[in-house]
Amino acid sequence: MKFGPDNYNHEERCSQGHSSASTIATIEAALSADPDIDSSAIEIRMLGPVVLLEGFITKAVDRDKAISLAAMVVGFENVQDRMLSRFPMQ
Numbered sequence: 001m002k003f004g005p006d007n008y009n010h011e012e013r014c015s016q017g018h019s020s021a022s023t024i025a026t027i028e029a030a031l032s033a034d035p036d037i038d039s040s041a042i043e044i045r046m047l048g049p050v051v052l053l054e055g056f057i058t059k060a061v062d063r064d065k066a067i068s069l070a071a072m073v074v075g076f077e078n079v080q081d082r083m084l085s086r087f088p089m090q
Contacts, residue, residue: 002051027070034065058087
């Protein structure tokens with residue numbers, strides 16, 4: 001018997017069988033653990049095995065770091081960047 005949001009079919013899990021929630025939590029933890037990246041406005045969603053990085057970045061290097069950290073979890077081929085740049089006015 002299964003309850004709640006973990007009641008997904010196999011296609012909605014990553015190749016190693018982790019749920020979307022655990023994959024998202026792992027990527028969120030990696031982003032928040034990196035002191036050099038501002039991930040406060042980055043949202044992580046899953047679409048099947050693909051990680052969607054959405055939201056806003058305030059530094060150009062944050063994009064590359066966020067993509068790299070997510071790729072360490074799911075592989076580069078499974079990361080889609082939908083982040084928008086919002087650079088502060090100087």
